């Protein structure tokens with residue numbers, strides 16, 4: 389069973405907006421970097437984090453959380469991309485370019501696909517998702533009861549609607 393999660397809590401939606409801003413800034417910095425390597429992506433994400441702190445958008449602590457979420461989500465998207473056929477890769481994210489995160493992953497998939505595939509092995513942030521964190525669009529499955537939640541856009545993770553557990557894994561949706 390899949391439930392949509394739409395929560396208008398102002399604090400949560402601010403965190404989501406900051407996440408998308410960080411993704412958009414990382415995309416801009418990565419696009420401007422001469423090398424398309426994992427190191428330059430890492431630098432772009434760090435630059436985006438510093439940018440949000442400098443703007444007063446988020447605190448240092450919030451920015452480290454957002455950076456962690458962004459890296460984790462990019463790594464998961466890269467794993468998904470890795471599992472796709474050549475044809476599916478060409479269409480990857482093509483119809484969903486409005487949001488910062490999707491825009492960033494599309495840029496990586498199409499403009500730096502070799503690097504993006506290597507990102508799939510960038511496993512240090514793991515694939516663990518917890519209540520209270522922000523996640524990019526996708527399906528999260530409860531580790532306890534197996535119930536799934538479908539995030540159509542970047543959102544804040546609530547407790548499991550089935551069992552109130554707070555631990556989830558991300559499922560790769562069909563390509």
Ligand SMILES: [Zn+2]
Nearest residue numbers: 530533548551
């Ligand atoms: Zn559950």
